[in-house]
Amino acid sequence: MRKIRVSKIRNTVRELCVKANTLLRPDILRALKKARKKETHKTSKRILGVLLENAEIAKKEKRAICQDTGFVSVYIEIGQDVRIIGGGLKDAVNEGVMKAYKETFLRKSVVRSPLLRANTGTNTPSAIYTEIVKGNKLKMTVVPKGIGSENKSAVKMLNPTEGEKEIISFVLKVVKEAGPDACPPYILGIGIGGMFDKAPFLARKALAISIIGANPKKHLRKLENAILKKVNRLGIGPMGFGAKTTCLGVRILEYPTHIAGLPVAVSVGCHATRSASDNI
Amino acid sequence: MRKVTTPLTKSIRKKLRCGEEVLLSGTLYTARDAAHKELAQLIIKKKKLPFSLKDNVIYYTGPTPKREDGFFGSCGPTTSSRMDSFTPFLLRKGLGAMIGKGRRTPRVRNLIKKHKAVYFLAVGGAGAYLAKKIKSSKVLAFHNLGPEAVYALEVRNFPLVVGIDSQGKDIYG
Numbered sequence: 001m002r003k004i005r006v007s008k009i010r011n012t013v014r015e016l017c018v019k020a021n022t023l024l025r026p027d028i029l030r031a032l033k034k035a036r037k038k039e040t041h042k043t044s045k046r047i048l049g050v051l052l053e054n055a056e057i058a059k060k061e062k063r064a065i066c067q068d069t070g071f072v073s074v075y076i077e078i079g080q081d082v083r084i085i086g087g088g089l090k091d092a093v094n095e096g097v098m099k100a101y102k103e104t105f106l107r108k109s110v111v112r113s114p115l116l117r118a119n120t121g122t123n124t125p126s127a128i129y130t131e132i133v134k135g136n137k138l139k140m141t142v143v144p145k146g147i148g149s150e151n152k153s154a155v156k157m158l159n160p161t162e163g164e165k166e167i168i169s170f171v172l173k174v175v176k177e178a179g180p181d182a183c184p185p186y187i188l189g190i191g192i193g194g195m196f197d198k199a200p201f202l203a204r205k206a207l208a209i210s211i212i213g214a215n216p217k218k219h220l221r222k223l224e225n226a227i228l229k230k231v232n233r234l235g236i237g238p239m240g241f242g243a244k245t246t247c248l249g250v251r252i253l254e255y256p257t258h259i260a261g262l263p264v265a266v267s268v269g270c271h272a273t274r275s276a277s278d279n280i
Numbered sequence: 281m282r283k284v285t286t287p288l289t290k291s292i293r294k295k296l297r298c299g300e301e302v303l304l305s306g307t308l309y310t311a312r313d314a315a316h317k318e319l320a321q322l323i324i325k326k327k328k329l330p331f332s333l334k335d336n337v338i339y340y341t342g343p344t345p346k347r348e349d350g351f352f353g354s355c356g357p358t359t360s361s362r363m364d365s366f367t368p369f370l371l372r373k374g375l376g377a378m379i380g381k382g383r384r385t386p387r388v389r390n391l392i393k394k395h396k397a398v399y400f401l402a403v404g405g406a407g408a409y410l411a412k413k414i415k416s417s418k419v420l421a422f423h424n425l426g427p428e429a430v431y432a433l434e435v436r437n438f439p440l441v442v443g444i445d446s447q448g449k450d451i452y453g
Contacts, residue, residue, distance in 0.1 A: 043301075047403055050403050050406050050409055051406060053406075054403075054405070054406040054407070054408050057409055058354075062353075063344075063353035063354050063408040063411065064353050064354035064407060065354070065405070066405045067341060067353075067356050067411075068358070105345045105346070105347045105353050106353075107343070107344045107354075108426065119425075119426045148359045151359070179382070180383060181359050181381065182359070183381070183405040239401060239403060239441070240382070240452060241451070272405040
């Protein structure tokens with residue numbers, strides 16, 4: 001049994017929140033540079049340049065990439081041979097978030113009740129998802145997501161006899177509806193399977209996967225490529241001025257589902273999709 | 281590139297064309313969802329507004345808190361469509377221009393034309409870059425709204441694109 005102190009968890013969450021909010025992910029940075037190089041639309045090329053300059057300023061001056069520093073989701077894979085000591089896991093995670101947002105002057109965007117709308121002033125609580133896995137490590141992934149793109153995310157219960165074609169047409173519909181509003185070029189996290197709740201969970205989780213490198217599942221890799229190609233034919237482009245680059249990357253996660261269903265969810269990520277991971 | 285300074289009088293607004301890139305200097309007033317709801321309520325109740333809307337510019341943003349140096353770290357535009365239901369009240373009070381990101385409803389577009397106002401677009405997700413164009417800021421109203429309070433921002437050469445011009449021409453069609 002490996003003991004991990006909550007203070008270690010708190011510090012890790014704090015560091016990950018700061019990192020995710022101030023350092024644009026290297027995979028997205030690379031994709032933006034590539035997009036800028038091949039973009040022929042003059043204004044769009046200039047906008048992509050502004051986004052790269054923005055990332056540079058944020059990194060150098062430890063500023064938030066975007067003022068919407070998000071609602072924080074924290075995914076924790078807990079090795080079954082780990083024992084957490086010194087306090088509660090949930091408190092440790094929330095204290096880490098709180099510290100990061102206070103010390104780095106990140107925006108506090110959480111309201112206590114969705115109906116009463118009073119700001120908690122700490123950007124907590126976060127949404128914490130735990131999963132027990134084999135081993136004696138603790139893997140933490142922090143995803144602070146802005147709501148401009150989240151408001152465009154959607155879930156649909158397809159029929160089991162439908163398939164790739166209907167999935168693609170649903171994704172295209174979601175991206176078209178997002179249009180210029182949610183900060184394209186987009187990163188799309190797609191969740192397929194499970195029941196009604198599982199697909200959106202997977203979709204958001206997929207956003208935390210690097211957009212460089214291939215999906216280990218061949219049928220998903222094929223679908224990711226098909227979606228990327230079709231979305232980039234929509235001609236939305238940076239700020240929606242009509243250009244080649246509408247989507248920087250697509251990531252799909254799947255889970256077994258019921259014989260009578262095919263749930264699909266799309267989590268729309270902006271060009272400043274943020275996440276950071278670490279192992280303890 | 282055309283440079284304009286606030287207040288944005290009707291004669292300035294009428295010169296701006298859809299798709300044109302503009303550098304704006306002067307005062308911007310921040311207001312987003314909660315502040316719009318408050319402002320619309322004050323207008324409906326015929327109460328005095330905390331600042332004049334006449335020929336002024338509202339920036340849809342909720343900046344990150346001020347840093348130790350007294351400046352916002354990040355201050356980019358938020359999605360404009362969420363303000364659409366409140367915008368008609370503000371336009372009727374003489375609002376000159378709005379800054380945000382994304383599409384507006386046909387109703388807002390028509391009212392922009394009617395009032396000869398302008399809708400500007402700023403680059404979404406470039407909050408750090410845009411914050412550096414802000415020279416000073418002070419909280420003006422609705423302090424209790426935290427990140428949604430109304431601030432007066434002094435900006436220099438704030439980079440914008442005309443999204444909807446005073447003739448109602450819309451970059452998104």
